[in-house]
Amino acid sequence: MTVSTTTSLPAVLMGRTAASFPRPDGEDHYTIGEVAEMTGLSAHTLRWYERIGLLPDIDRSHHGRRRFRNPDLARIRFITNLRLTGMPVADMIRYAELVRAGDHTAAARAEMLTAHRDAVRAQIARLGEAVAVLDFKIDNYRGACAPECGA
Template sequence: MNDQSPDVENCGIDELVPKVGGPLTVGQVATMTGLSIDTLRWYERVGLLEGVARDHAGRRQYARTDLRRLAVLMRLRATGMPISEMLRYAELAKGGDATEPQRIQLLEAHRDRVLDHIANLHSDLDIINRKIAAYRGSRQSSAVSA
């Protein structure tokens, strides 16, 4: 997944990715990210994370660019983007600058779903807070009348 422009590729992701002195093994990346080794391998196999280098023995050697791409994928997944859309995004990113409008559209649609979800969570939280306040109010009323 290459977003071409350095500004677009980084867009705050560098803050989430630790500086590394050299390539990392799949086990090190699994420990660092909390993803399983199987998940990392699956991300490669299905095309979400392409181009991870291999050493002379065929072992994965993750570079900082791989970690940045992985950080984006993790954020998309954490915010509920379906794998099918993540795959579409990865495929579009391979297309370079020409696919930027489609990537923007895909990300805007996802952002709108995330914002709707957040609004619903705020409404749910408001009801929970009201229920807590009601319970506290009924306890205080009971203590005063006793």
């Protein structure tokens, strides 16, 4: 993927360009129900993410209802990717704290994400080995039942 100067980095990281959000910036107010539907996360999970500090500063209407914006959607996508890779919630909270602390924590954030990425790559390698064992067993069983299996 090529990063152009017109594409914001968070959008690139999330695999989305600004134009691919459901609404353009400035008109990007989403209810918690809309965000839940778009992300596949429950409203309860979104509230919990806000409560524990993973989604800080969610805008509120004058009635107190949450109004999510495009940057919030990008942040949710990033959180979802971290969860998918198995990052513990405590580590995600620590990462969010570093982000809020400012640019001077960039090295610590990079170190944290690098360590997690390396752990994910090691797990992928272990899973690849496990799949190879499964393939070996499947091939053996298919060979043993060749007449019945149609192999």
